[in-house]
Each structure stands twice: as structure tokens, then as C-alpha cells.
Amino acid sequence: MQPTVTAALTRALFEEWAARGYAAISLERVAKTAGVGKAALYRRWSSKLAMVSECSEQLGIELATIPDTGTLEGDVRKLLGGLRRLLRHPIVSRILPDLHAEMPRNPELAQAIRGRLQTERRRRAATIVERGIARGELDERVDPELVNDILGGVIYWRMIVTGGQADSRYLDRLTRFVVAGIREQVSRE
Amino acid sequence: MQPTVTAALTRALFEEWAARGYAAISLERVAKTAGVGKAALYRRWSSKLAMVSECSEQLGIELATIPDTGTLEGDVRKLLGGLRRLLRHPIVSRILPDLHAEMPRNPELAQAIRGRLQTERRRRAATIVERGIARGELDERVDPELVNDILGGVIYWRMIVTGGQADSRYLDRLTRFVVAGIREQVSRE
DNA sequence: ACCGGACGAAACGCAAGCGTTCCGACGCTC
DNA sequence: GAGCGTCGGAACGCTTGCGTTTCGTCCGGT
Numbered sequence: 278m279q280p281t282v283t284a285a286l287t288r289a290l291f292e293e294w295a296a297r298g299y300a301a302i303s304l305e306r307v308a309k310t311a312g313v314g315k316a317a318l319y320r321r322w323s324s325k326l327a328m329v330s331e332c333s334e335q336l337g338i339e340l341a342t343i344p345d346t347g348t349l350e351g352d353v354r355k356l357l358g359g360l361r362r363l364l365r366h367p368i369v370s371r372i373l374p375d376l377h378a379e380m381p382r383n384p385e386l387a388q389a390i391r392g393r394l395q396t397e398r399r400r401r402a403a404t405i406v407e408r409g410i411a412r413g414e415l416d417e418r419v420d421p422e423l424v425n426d427i428l429g430g431v432i433y434w435r436m437i438v439t440g441g442q443a444d445s446r447y448l449d450r451l452t453r454f455v456v457a458g459i460r461e462q463v464s465r466e
Numbered sequence: 467m468q469p470t471v472t473a474a475l476t477r478a479l480f481e482e483w484a485a486r487g488y489a490a491i492s493l494e495r496v497a498k499t500a501g502v503g504k505a506a507l508y509r510r511w512s513s514k515l516a517m518v519s520e521c522s523e524q525l526g527i528e529l530a531t532i533p534d535t536g537t538l539e540g541d542v543r544k545l546l547g548g549l550r551r552l553l554r555h556p557i558v559s560r561i562l563p564d565l566h567a568e569m570p571r572n573p574e575l576a577q578a579i580r581g582r583l584q585t586e587r588r589r590r591a592a593t594i595v596e597r598g599i600a601r602g603e604l605d606e607r608v609d610p611e612l613v614n615d616i617l618g619g620v621i622y623w624r625m626i627v628t629g630g631q632a633d634s635r636y637l638d639r640l641t642r643f644v645v646a647g648i649r650e651q652v653s654r655e
Numbered sequence: 656a657c658c659g660g661a662c663g664a665a666a667c668g669c670a671a672g673c674g675t676t677c678c679g680a681c682g683c684t685c
Numbered sequence: 686g687a688g689c690g691t692c693g694g695a696a697c698g699c700t701t702g703c704g705t706t707t708c709g710t711c712c713g714g715t
Contacts, residue, residue, distance in 0.1 A: 300489035305702055314663045374567035377627050381560060395628060423639055430623025435615045438566050439584060450612055454647035461646030494672060503693045
């Protein structure tokens with residue numbers, strides 16, 4: 278098993294996925310793109326689902342932990358900046374919506390993804406909220422789940438769904454929006 | 467051209483779309499589901515793309531205008547409630563993410579969708595903001611675009627991407643969050 | 656120098672689905 | 686009641702892609 282061949286196949290899979298969409302992935306084209314025979318592919322994975330499931334797990338790994346900037350607003354801005362960088366990636370930006378569309382139809386895939394990407398994301402939102410509480414910036418009743426939805430949802434919607442861009446000015450406004458919302462969420466309850 | 471046949475084909479297309487995903491739509495199955503010969507289908511649409519493009523335009527029509535509740539908070543809550551009802555629809559909730567994944571790969575489809583759904587959505591967000599300004603609840607510098615992203619993005623993310631549910635309590639908190647954010651957005655600029 | 660495993664390439668049988676064509680049946684209009 | 690258009694159903698040739706198999710080759714270990 279040559280590792281270079283495995284790497285070439287994995288990279289080719291993501292290219293094919295981004296270009297054609299999940300359902301239209303052809304392992305024939307993947308092998309050809311990788312400059313590899315089909316036999317080498319089937320020696321590693323038994324089917325399309327097996328290959329996709331295993332390779333998908335590499336998607337969310339690069340998400341670094343959020344550095345502590347000292348303020349809630351700084352942390353939020355930093356997180357949004359990281360998300361923007363991720364969603365700008367030409368491969369990721371095409372694969373993510375495809376993945377989300379496929380998950381309800383493919384329980385095995387859904388389990389692999391939810392177990393990895395989303396747990397990680399939730400953890401990061403929780404970290405930010407906890408820091409805010411520890412600093413005294415936030416009431417302890419703030420719901421990390423809602424904060425997580427807002428941090429992820431708005432920028433995902435903006436960049437992926439509507440195809441709009443998110444410049445620094447946009448991120449700044451969004452940051453202020455989110456911070457104000459987090460504070461207000463509890464102060465009136 | 468029997469209208470009942472056209473209706474049966476259209477309905478069958480959406481069922482097939484929701485069940486299999488855009489790329490895996492089979493017009494053979496669509497015709498069979500509709501209880502119709504393939505000839506009847508191809509007498510109406512020249513290809514899969516033609517059928518999907520035309521039928522897609524029926525998706526966003528039902529979006530009613532937002533009733534004026536008298537307060538910004540009431541309007542926002544009403545809009546979110548309507549979105550929740552839409553996103554709970556079993557067919558819509560499956561087709562929408564599939565559509566968003568397919569749009570970057572299919573310019574013709576993208577144009578049809580962006581021209582209909584998104585323009586309509588933007589208009590509704592703008593209406594709410596304008597009412598808020600007219601009532602004196604909002605500063606006139608509020609950016610309707612950002613408001614639109616937040617209204618649509620968070621609940622879409624919550625219900626479609628993460629597969630979570632949005633109960634009334636969640637919508638109430640989200641409403642407070644959004645209203646607070648809208649106000650704060652400008653007051654500090 | 657030899658031997659075995661992984662390699663690229665090509666062909667296999669099979670299934671699905673495209674868009675087309677032909678058929679006989681049914682219903683409406685004149 | 687004769688004629689025309691649409692209907693459902695079936696088959697057509699064609700392409701794509703699956704997963705398998707068979708080659709001959711190349712490279713690394715002993």
C-alpha cells in the first residue's frame with residue numbers, strides 16, 4: 278500500500294465531490310484523476326460509501342481552538358474570522374452544503390459527521406460562553422446552544438446559501454450584533 | 467394536455483427530489499410514481515433540467531406577506547414562526563439544502579432560484595426594518611441585509627443543518643436576541 | 656539475483672436511466 | 686360514427702458507472 282497513492286485518491290475524491298456533488302461522484306473518475314487504476318482504489322475501500330465515510334472524517338480536524346483574546350467581543354470576532362476562512366475554501370464551500378443535503382438521506386454518513394464536526398463546533402461556542410461568564414461579562418444562564426446556532430448560522434447562510442461575501446466590515450457588524458444579543462438574551466428573563 | 471397529468475408529474479418530481487436528491491432524480495421513476503408514461507412527461511418538458519427549473523419556480527410562492535403586528539418584536543416573531551412552519555414541511559426541508567448545494571454547480575438553476583426566493587425574502591426583511599424605522603423603534607441606518615441574514619440564517623442552520631428542533635421557547639429567545647442585536651447594531655456606530 | 660506484492664491499464668458482465676419511438680385504447684369534437 | 690389528440694405501456698439503442706478480473710510491469714526486501 279503506497280501512501281502516496283492513498284493521498285492522491287483522497288484528494289481526487291474531494292475534487293470530484295466538489296465538482297459534481299455527492300450523488301454524482303464517480304469512482305472511475307476519482308481513480309483517473311488520481312492517476313491510478315481502479316484496482317488500487319478498491320484495494321483500500323470496499324465501496325463508494327466506505328470511501329466517502331472514511332475520508333469525510335478528515336474534514337473538521339483543522340478547526341483550531343479559539344485563542345483567548347481577553348474579551349467576549351474579541352473572541353466572537355476571532356471565531357467568525359476563522360469560520361470565514363474555512364467557508365472561503367473552494368472545496369469546503371462546495372462540499373459542506375452537499376453534505377448537509379445528503380445527511381438526512383444517509384444515516385451512516387450523518388452519524389460520522391454529527392459525531393465529529395458538530396460536536397467540535399458546539400464545544401467551541403461553549404468555550405467562548407464560559408470565558409464570558411468567568412470574566413463576569415455574561416450572566417451564567419446564557420444558552421450556549423443558541424449562541425452556537427447564531428455564530429454558525431448567520432455566516433454559513435451568508436456565504437454558502439446566498440452566495441454573498443462577508444468583508445471585514447460585515448464581520449464587525451455581525452460581531453456587535455451577536456455580542457449585544459448574547460447580553461440581552463438573559464438580562465430580560 | 468390533461469392538467470391532472472401535469473399536476474401528478476409535478477408532485478411526483480418533488481417527492482422523488484426529496485427522497486433521492488437532485489443529482490439522483492430519475493425521470494423514469496417520476497413518471498412511474500405519477501402513474502404516467504414517459505412520453506407524457508417528455509411532451510411537457512424537454513429534459514430533466516427543463517422540468518426541474520420550471521417546477522422550482524413554484525417553491526417560494528406561498529410566502530405570505532408579514533402582517534403588521536405593531537411592534538418590531540412582534541413582526542420578527544411572526545416572521546420566524548412562518549419560517550419555522552415552512553422549514554418543517556417534509557418536502558421543503560429536504561429540497562432546500564439540496565437546492566443550495568446544486569446552485570453553485572448549475573448557473574441556470576441558480577438564476578431561477580435567486581431571482582425568486584431570495585428577492586422575496588429580502589423584501590420581507592426590508593419591510594420589517596422599514597416599519598421599525600417608521601415607528602421610531604429603529605435608527606434609519608440599520609442594514610436590512612444583515613437583518614435578513616440573521617432572520618433567515620439562524621433558523622435555517624438550526625432546523626436544516628444541525629437537524630435540531632425549534633420550539634416556541636427557542637423562537638422566543640431568538641426573537642429577543644435578534645431585536646436586541648438590531649437595536650445595538652447602530653446605536654454604537 | 657530472485658520473488659512477491661502493489662502498481663496502471665484494460666476488459667468484463669451487469670444495472671440504471673436517458674431520450675425516442677411505436678402501439679393499442681380511450682375520450683372529445685364535429 | 687369518424688377522426689384526432691392524448692393517454693399508459695413497452696421496447697429501443699446508447700451511455701455511464703459499478704465492482705471484478707486479468708494481464709504485464711516495477712520496485713523493495715532477502
